[in-house]
Amino acid sequence: MRVLRIGGALAHGGAGREEALFPKTRLGVLVSGRGSNLQAILDAIKSGTLDASVEVVVSDKPEALALSRVSKERAVTVERAPSDFEEAVALELEKRQVGLVVLAGFMRILSPAFVRRFAGRIVNIHPSLLPSFPGLRAQRQALEHGVKISGCTVHLVDESLDGGPILAQVAVPVLPGDTEETLSERILKEEHRLLPKAIGEFARTKIQKIMVSA
Numbered sequence: 001m002r003v004l005r006i007g008g009a010l011a012h013g014g015a016g017r018e019e020a021l022f023p024k025t026r027l028g029v030l031v032s033g034r035g036s037n038l039q040a041i042l043d044a045i046k047s048g049t050l051d052a053s054v055e056v057v058v059s060d061k062p063e064a065l066a067l068s069r070v071s072k073e074r075a076v077t078v079e080r081a082p083s084d085f086e087e088a089v090a091l092e093l094e095k096r097q098v099g100l101v102v103l104a105g106f107m108r109i110l111s112p113a114f115v116r117r118f119a120g121r122i123v124n125i126h127p128s129l130l131p132s133f134p135g136l137r138a139q140r141q142a143l144e145h146g147v148k149i150s151g152c153t154v155h156l157v158d159e160s161l162d163g164g165p166i167l168a169q170v171a172v173p174v175l176p177g178d179t180e181e182t183l184s185e186r187i188l189k190e191e192h193r194l195l196p197k198a199i200g201e202f203a204r205t206k207i208q209k210i211m212v213s214a
Helices: 016-019 036-047 065-069 082-095 113-118 139-147 179-212
Strands: 025-031 051-058 074-076 100-101 122-127 147-158 165-172
Touching: 016 139, 025 036, 025 065, 025 082, 025 179, 036 065, 036 179, 051 082, 065 074, 082 113, 100 179, 113 122, 113 147, 113 165, 122 179, 139 179, 147 179, 165 179
Parallel strands: 025 051, 025 100, 051 074, 100 122
Antiparallel strands: 122 147, 147 165
8 A cells, every 4th residue: 555645846847848937956865874765866857757966975983885876075974072063064065056955864863952953944755654653663553553554755854853744655564574684674674665766856945935926
């Protein structure tokens, strides 16, 4: 069972007009691990299904496999004390003129000051159907509560924990005998499909709203 929800209306017109109305979105991706969702974004860009460019990949861990998925010029490790970390990341994103910040397996909680600095321009993917099971080990939470349906959510980041406005969701059934690992694996496959779609739709509708209100 799959349920996809993406809000917002799209502008109509030919392909040339869409390209003129919706310039390519410059992405900054924050990662901490292997970067499979980053790879899904890169694959969607390569296939032409996502009109965006990954300008920089920033990690808090120098050993993160995700950094190897892009060129050295776009891979940045920020190893700073907590008080300096977010400022260094913000300056890197601004230097690259990033329009949308994507949290793809980024394991730090961002401060309210950072979120306000990029207000309305940070998206996260979370392995549950929010608002259910925010925080860590969402798949384990789902199993412990005995739910029959779990899934994943792409949402805007605000100052709460996994509580920003929901952009898109996909439902994934919990099967008899599921473990945290097997459920996580099936949810992750849906994350790879959902995240690039949600990024593309959100970027286009956000630009449309700006143009309408201008």
